[in-house]
Amino acid sequence: MTRPQKFRLGDLLVQDGLITPIQLDEALQQQRASGRKLGQVLVDKQWITEAQIAKAIARQIHAPFVDLSRYPLRPDVAQLLPEAHARRLKAIVLDDPSSGLVVGMADPTDIYAYDELGRLLRRSIDMAVVTEGHLTVALDRVYRSTKEIEGLARELTSELAELESDLGDLLGIESTSNEDAPVVRLLYSVFEQALRSRASDIHIEPQEKALRIRYRIDGVLHVQTEADGKIAGAVALRLKLMSGLDISEKRLPQDGRFAVRLKDGTVDVRISTLPSQHGESVVMRLLSQSAGMLDMDKLHMPQGMRGALERAIAKPSGLILVTGPTGSGKTTTLYAALNALNTTERKILTAEDPIEYRLPGLNQVQVQEKIDMSFERILRAALRQDPDVILVGEMRDKVTAEIGLRAAMTGHLVLSTLHTNDAASTPARLVDMGVPAWMVALSLQLVVAQRLVRTICPSCKTSYTPTDQEMAWLRSVVTEEEAVKPLWHGKGCADCNHTGYRGRTGVYEYLEMTLPLIEALGRCEPSEFSKIARQAIGRNTLRHDAAQLALQGRSTVAEAIGISAQVDA
Numbered sequence: 218m219t220r221p222q223k224f225r226l227g228d229l230l231v232q233d234g235l236i237t238p239i240q241l242d243e244a245l246q247q248q249r250a251s252g253r254k255l256g257q258v259l260v261d262k263q264w265i266t267e268a269q270i271a272k273a274i275a276r277q278i279h280a281p282f283v284d285l286s287r288y289p290l291r292p293d294v295a296q297l298l299p300e301a302h303a304r305r306l307k308a309i310v311l312d313d314p315s316s317g318l319v320v321g322m323a324d325p326t327d328i329y330a331y332d333e334l335g336r337l338l339r340r341s342i343d344m345a346v347v348t349e350g351h352l353t354v355a356l357d358r359v360y361r362s363t364k365e366i367e368g369l370a371r372e373l374t375s376e377l378a379e380l381e382s383d384l385g386d387l388l389g390i391e392s393t394s395n396e397d398a399p400v401v402r403l404l405y406s407v408f409e410q411a412l413r414s415r416a417s418d419i420h421i422e423p424q425e426k427a428l429r430i431r432y433r434i435d436g437v438l439h440v441q442t443e444a445d446g447k448i449a450g451a452v453a454l455r456l457k458l459m460s461g462l463d464i465s466e467k468r469l470p471q472d473g474r475f476a477v478r479l480k481d482g483t484v485d486v487r488i489s490t491l492p493s494q495h496g497e498s499v500v501m502r503l504l505s506q507s508a509g510m511l512d513m514d515k516l517h518m519p520q521g522m523r524g525a526l527e528r529a530i531a532k533p534s535g536l537i538l539v540t541g542p543t544g545s546g547k548t549t550t551l552y553a554a555l556n557a558l559n560t561t562e563r564k565i566l567t568a569e570d571p572i573e574y575r576l577p578g579l580n581q582v583q584v585q586e587k588i589d590m591s592f593e594r595i596l597r598a599a600l601r602q603d604p605d606v607i608l609v610g611e612m613r614d615k616v617t618a619e620i621g622l623r624a625a626m627t628g629h630l631v632l633s634t635l636h637t638n639d640a641a642s643t644p645a646r647l648v649d650m651g652v653p654a655w656m657v658a659l660s661l662q663l664v665v666a667q668r669l670v671r672t673i674c675p676s677c678k679t680s681y682t683p684t685d686q687e688m689a690w691l692r693s694v695v696t697e698e699e700a701v702k703p704l705w706h707g708k709g710c711a712d713c714n715h716t717g718y719r720g721r722t723g724v725y726e727y728l729e730m731t732l733p734l735i736e737a738l739g740r741c742e743p744s745e746f747s748k749i750a751r752q753a754i755g756r757n758t759l760r761h762d763a764a765q766l767a768l769q770g771r772s773t774v775a776e777a778i779g780i781s782a783q784v785d786a
Contacts (some may be wrong), residue, residue, distance in 0.1 A: 226255055226274070226326075230265065234522060235274050240264050274325060275346040283311060283321050285351035286676035287710055292359050306330040308357055309347070310338070315695040317341035344670055357413045358714050374445040400448070400455045408477050410441065410501075412484065415720075417503060417544075419454075423449035423496035435671045435721050436544065439714070445493065452498040453490065454680040460488045468492055474571060487571055504573050511549070511556040519762060522725045525663055529729075530554050533605075535662035536625040538612075540637045542783070546669050546723050547634045548573050551608060551691040554632060555579065558606055566602060568595040569610035586612070596620045600629075609633040615651035622652060625660040639759065639784060640666040640728040641750035645743030658738040664728040668783060669721040670763055670776040673705055674713035678770070681706050687774040690781070694764040705770040722771065724763045724780055728754055759784050 226242045236244075236259065244258045251258070259265045268284070275282040294313045295303075298320075303309055308330065312319040318340045322330065325344050335342055347355075405428060411419050416432035423429075428449045430441045460473030464725055471490045476483050485504040512521065520539050529537050537554070539547045552574045559565060559578050570592070572586035580602070582595050592609060593616050599607055600620075603611045612618045612633050625631045637643045643664040647657045679702045682692070691700045707717025728734075737749045763777035 321347035671718035677710035
């Protein structure tokens with residue numbers, strides 16, 4: 218392909234009828250004042266999209282436009298151009314035919330970048346046009362910092378092998394902020410990539426001959442890299458130093474917490490170590506401190522469920538329980554409710570282990586068993602602090618449950634979590650813990666049971682023909698009229714790392730304690746009450762809600778069947 222030629226983007230867009238001359242003049246004035254590119258100004262003003270600009274440029278220079286959100290990228294081909302150069306030149310190698318490399322460029326008018334690509338790749342280049350937004354996502358997916366992490370791991374292995382190397386320098390022990398220590402640079406790369414990949418957890422696992430690093434993304438573990446097993450001890454030691462754990466104790470599990478300051482802000486990390494056959498296994502939960510996501514509108518609850526929760530939190534007293542297994546989004550739901558309650562007229566106290574979200578205006582207390590700062594002790598003290606709303610991180614035993622229920626009976630609104638399989642069995646579970654049935658009946662207002670399902674990637678979403686097994690399951694949950702609706706899944710693309718899924722959403726069922734249910738709980742055995750509660754819930758179950766998400770095209774039947782298996786277990 219011939220070397221690209223310069224042209225005036227604004228004139229091109231006006232010529233194609235995509236913007237008006239008046240809009241161009243206004244954008245040019247803003248461009249001169251801000252120093253930003255004209256295209257960015259136009260997109261920010263929502264007069265045009267990135268894709269429209271890219272397609273107009275492609276037509277002008279007679280090059281193809283490539284939608285990277287749907288393009289099947291090949292990592293081995295893309296990595297012909299090193300990551301640092303790809304990001305600097307805003308380019309990605311798309312294909313490697315015999316005629317020459319096909320390279321997608323976000324700014325194909327950049328003659329310097331075109332010449333630099335030719336020099337770096339040492340091949341003839343056929344140019345394609347891509348949008349900068351999709352290019353950034355594609356680069357994150359293709360490279361995933363694997364090369365950088367592997368390189369840092371090799372560097373650490375090499376330096377550990379040199380007997381004359383000072384171990385303190387390698388680990389950054391002399392100063393906990395020593396960013397030049399090899400293990401520190403390795404870990405920071407791991408954290409940076411975990412955040413870019415939307416990972417909720419990082420697993421660092423020593424194997425017989427390797428150290429495996431995995432990320433949990435949308436509830437599923439993915440291998441990030443494998444390094445020499447010799448560095449496992451150094452990595453575990455540095456993490457224990459960062460979290461203030463006992464570095465001399467390698468025989469017992471330990472738990473801690475620390476904060477990491479990265480390019481995009483600070484992230485809180487909850488760490489757990491466990492001695493294993495080949496060394497200490499370390500798992501880190503990345504705790505988001507963003508209050509922006511704590512909005513009930515973003516929970517996508519069914520209308521009936523949303524109404525029941527709003528009615529419950531509007532009451533001055535009572536107990537609201539959210540149930541489900543670990544990692545089902547219980548804390549997010551509770552904090553969305555707290556966010557709605559968080560006004561200057563209310564005093565809100567929380568007792569948590571750990572504090573996962575930090576909201577201005579709340580009085581949040583961390584459970585610390587080592588100094589006898591237990592849920593029970595915090596709750597007893599909290600009741601003397603004149604609170605209106607109390608959040609108890611988890612009702613773990615009879616004592617904690619009774620204190621919470623008594624607080625709900627004496628004019629406080631109490632929110633908490635409990636590990637039960639569904640909403641119907643939750644009141645009976647409290648009774649089984651030893652709490653008097655009359656206390657549960659008088660205090661409990663609402664039970665929400667929830668799970669998380671993966672949502673279909675919007676970039677590669679397509680309809681498909683379900684299997685006989687999927688159709689049989691669907692017909693067992695929804696009506697025949699609903700079961701004939703088209704079903705969707707993700708084919709897999711660069712945006713979703715070829716999984717077909719991107720992000721997760723909640724699946725819910727709820728039990729609102731009406732007068733008949735309160736009377737039934739007072740007179741029935743726990744097992745008998747659970748049957749009555751299930752009749753009250755009717756079809757509005759976790760299984761049915763998951764099936765509805767599949768019929769709406771937001772999730773898949775496979776994910777819904779997975780939820781069904783969890784509930785039936």
